Amino acid sequence: MFHVLFKSFKTGCLTEKLPPRDESLDQVGEACREEIARLFGKSMAVRMVDAGSCNGCELEMHAVNNGFYDIERFGIHFVASPRHADLLLVTGPVSRHMQAALKRTYDATPSPKVVIAMGDCAACGGEFGVSYASCGAVSNVIPVDAVIRGCPPTPLQLLQGILEVLKAR
Amino acid sequence: MTKSVHKGQLESPVVASLPTLLNEAGIPTTEMPAVKGAARALSIDSRFWAKAASVMAENYVRWSAVWGEHDSPNILIKAVFAARDGHVLLCTSVQETGGVLPSQTPFFPAANRPERTLQDMFGIRFSDHPDQRRWLRHLAWGEDQFPLRKEFPLAGTPQQETPPDCQYAFIPAEGEGLYEIPVGPVHAGIIEPGHFRFSAMGEDILNLEQHLGYVHKGIEKCAEGRDVQGLLRLAARVSGDSTVTHSWAACQACENAVGLKVPDRALVIRAILSERERIANHLGDIGACCNDVGFAFALVQFGRLRELWQRDNATVFGHRFMMDVVTAGGVTRDISPEHVALLQKSIVQLRKELKELIPMLCEYPSLQDRFRTTGILSPHVARTIGALGYVARASDECWDMRRDAPYAPYQNVTVAVPNCKEGDTAGRVRVRGEELFISLDLLDSFLSNMPSGKISADFHAPQTDCFGVGLVEGWRGETIAYVHLDSNGTVARYFPRDASWLNWPALEALIGGVIVPDFPLCNKSVNGSYSGHDV
Ligand code: SF4
Numbered sequence: 233m234f235h236v237l238f239k240s241f242k243t244g245c246l247t248e249k250l251p252p253r254d255e256s257l258d259q260v261g262e263a264c265r266e267e268i269a270r271l272f273g274k275s276m277a278v279r280m281v282d283a284g285s286c287n288g289c290e291l292e293m294h295a296v297n298n299g300f301y302d303i304e305r306f307g308i309h310f311v312a313s314p315r316h317a318d319l320l321l322v323t324g325p326v327s328r329h330m331q332a333a334l335k336r337t338y339d340a341t342p343s344p345k346v347v348i349a350m351g352d353c354a355a356c357g358g359e360f361g362v363s364y365a366s367c368g369a370v371s372n373v374i375p376v377d378a379v380i381r382g383c384p385p386t387p388l389q390l391l392q393g394i395l396e397v398l399k400a401r
Numbered sequence: 402m403t404k405s406v407h408k409g410q411l412e413s414p415v416v417a418s419l420p421t422l423l424n425e426a427g428i429p430t431t432e433m434p435a436v437k438g439a440a441r442a443l444s445i446d447s448r449f450w451a452k453a454a455s456v457m458a459e460n461y462v463r464w465s466a467v468w469g470e471h472d473s474p475n476i477l478i479k480a481v482f483a484a485r486d487g488h489v490l491l492c493t494s495v496q497e498t499g500g501v502l503p504s505q506t507p508f509f510p511a512a513n514r515p516e517r518t519l520q521d522m523f524g525i526r527f528s529d530h531p532d533q534r535r536w537l538r539h540l541a542w543g544e545d546q547f548p549l550r551k552e553f554p555l556a557g558t559p560q561q562e563t564p565p566d567c568q569y570a571f572i573p574a575e576g577e578g579l580y581e582i583p584v585g586p587v588h589a590g591i592i593e594p595g596h597f598r599f600s601a602m603g604e605d606i607l608n609l610e611q612h613l614g615y616v617h618k619g620i621e622k623c624a625e626g627r628d629v630q631g632l633l634r635l636a637a638r639v640s641g642d643s644t645v646t647h648s649w650a651a652c653q654a655c656e657n658a659v660g661l662k663v664p665d666r667a668l669v670i671r672a673i674l675s676e677r678e679r680i681a682n683h684l685g686d687i688g689a690c691c692n693d694v695g696f697a698f699a700l701v702q703f704g705r706l707r708e709l710w711q712r713d714n715a716t717v718f719g720h721r722f723m724m725d726v727v728t729a730g731g732v733t734r735d736i737s738p739e740h741v742a743l744l745q746k747s748i749v750q751l752r753k754e755l756k757e758l759i760p761m762l763c764e765y766p767s768l769q770d771r772f773r774t775t776g777i778l779s780p781h782v783a784r785t786i787g788a789l790g791y792v793a794r795a796s797d798e799c800w801d802m803r804r805d806a807p808y809a810p811y812q813n814v815t816v817a818v819p820n821c822k823e824g825d826t827a828g829r830v831r832v833r834g835e836e837l838f839i840s841l842d843l844l845d846s847f848l849s850n851m852p853s854g855k856i857s858a859d860f861h862a863p864q865t866d867c868f869g870v871g872l873v874e875g876w877r878g879e880t881i882a883y884v885h886l887d888s889n890g891t892v893a894r895y896f897p898r899d900a901s902w903l904n905w906p907a908l909e910a911l912i913g914g915v916i917v918p919d920f921p922l923c924n925k926s927v928n929g930s931y932s933g934h935d936v
Binding site: 235236239240243246280281282283284285286287288289290291292293294295297298299300310312313314324325327328329330331332333336337358359360361362363364365366367383384386 | 539540541542548553554555556557558559562563564565566586587589590591592593594614615616617618619620622623634635638639640641642644685698701702704705707708711715721722724757758761765930931932935
């Protein structure tokens with residue numbers, strides 16, 4: 233127990249300031265908080281749906297929860313069910329085998345809902361395109377509000393992408 | 402009875418003795434020198450397909466993979482077996498119409514799902530197969546359509562909407578107090594999709610059945626007709642967490658096919674990429690396993706170490722996962738002396754932190770209380786199902802190609818292979834902890850002995866058909882790629898076999914008696930790739 237406390241103490245605080253893209257982070261962060269307040273109340277719940285990804289996008293989605301990015305500090309947290317979610321973060325080209333599951337997840341998400349397609353696959357089908365096994369872009373299956381490009385998008389790109397999407401709504 | 406007793410890997414014969422073993426059993430073999438990359442390629446008559454498997458099983462040869470290739474009017478079938486010092490390819494052929502092969506599943510349970518997949522994708526049948534249900538096919542294409550046949554177009558003839566696959570015949574749970582829990586394909590966490598059907602009594606899981614295939618996106622078909630560069634972009638995306646592994650295996654297959662020698666410096670850089678991939682995944686998963694029992698401290702600490710490690714990947718190789726760095730003939734990025742220094746420094750730092758953290762986890766009572774005896778895969782079962790990588794090593798099956806059948810540059814270094822006998826979650830986590838230190842040592846040795854010279858050789862596609870196999874020990878375990886390049890230099894067939902094919906059944910085997918709340922922990926401790934399996 234002592235070791236654990238000592239290590240935690242030594243590690244200290246990891247969260248970093250995000251480098252600004254268009255405006256300073258403070259502005260983006262503030263605007264984001266306001267948008268979340270306007271759209272959803274105090275915080276925003278995100279449900280991820282892997283609709284056929286290679287799992288690279290998922291790994292970076294995990295990374296935004298690590299100590300350096302800690303997405304929860306902006307009032308954004310991942311939840312276990314679409315019924316608890318305000319935002320669907322969808323990855324992968326949509327495999328035909330996941331088409332029905334993705335639609336059902338979308339239908340199960342209460343309105344107002346935001347859908348973000350994360351990664352090149354989700355944006356346009358990526359390397360896999362449209363085929364006998366793949367529907368391609370997420371927007372071919374459910375309405376999409378915004379895309380975040382990258383293969384995979386880095387945690388920073390993902391975080392900034394989410395903030396900008398909210399700001400724009 | 403004695404044959405079913407667990408025997409160590411040393412019981413396996415050497416590759417050189419296999420043709421004799423088969424011949425003595427009355428199975429005539431012909432050498433197939435055209436396929437490059439495996440130690441041996443032997444062709445046999447399809448009538449002997451099952452008998453050959455029985456000879457292999459009796460001699461403690463391990464079953465690894467099977468795939469098909471449409472060569473009208475036949476389907477060519479190739480299976481890989483692992484002997485003590487390398488791999489053997491067994492080849493045969495059946496007719497495309499009404500073709501039937503005797504199943505190898507009765508001798509090797511590991512062949513169960515791959516054979517059912519061949520039925521789904523090629524439309525041949527396996528006789529004496531204990532399970533005639535489809536495996537990879539859901540309802541995206543018809544029962545009489547076979548996507549991996551040549552005449553099947555990549556676009557297929559999809560319906561407007563693919564219906565959900567609700568009729569898969571799970572083994573029913575019947576009896577008083579027994580109930581079923583369906584889970585997935587959309588799971589509760591940040592995780593890939595798949596379906597699990599539990600039958601449970603109270604809190605105890607009696608049985609688990611997996612239904613995978615949800616992320617099947619047609620990678621093998623997609624590869625056909627691409628050039629080698631295009632193939633490699635796909636190979637890098639078979640499973641994102643194993644991008645180096647699958648890229649390397651596919652490159653090896655292409656290079657073996659055309660007989661290209663890769664520069665020594667490129668090979669060492671590939672090994673550096675591969676060990677870095679192993680470390681990143683072990684770091685992430687150890688933290689995640691601890692988090693699954695509520696020990697958030699470890700999640701934070703290991704998440705921190707993984708993040709720092711990935712940032713170094715981005716600095717040195719331009720990508721946090723090092724995607725698309727391994728290329729046909731070599732690698733796309735060299736490591737400058739400054740970057741060597743940077744990597745060496747981060748190794749020292751990581752080793753120091755792990756020396757502090759790993760013993761802490763291994764001794765932390767409330768953590769080990771949950772890990773120990775949870776999800777036991779006995780050595781016997783691990784061997785029977787042919788488990789791979791750390792899953793196998795924690796159950797006393799210590800295959801590791803880097804040591805047993807080394808490919809360049811691993812023949813120049815000593816690879817230690819950790820193992821234990823417990824086969825529980827604690828064992829799997831401990832083995833991965835030990836592998837971290839071993840990989841760090843390997844990285845040290847590679848970085849301080851970097852050969853000079855070029856980082857790639859020109860890859861020229863051949864004027865004739867050529868065939869190659871690539872074999873790489875990824876962080877999940879033995880990984881295989883098969884490539885057939887045709888006379889135009891385009892891909893006629895690509896087959897990747899992720900270690901997950903053999904480790905998903907391990908999860909089914911170790912879950913009996915585990916309580917439902919411990920399932921996520923057991924799942925994470927095995928960590929099969931859905932994408933790598935479903936391709
Ligand atoms: S965008 Fe790239 S990382 Fe994300 S799922 Fe597609 S291939 Fe994988």
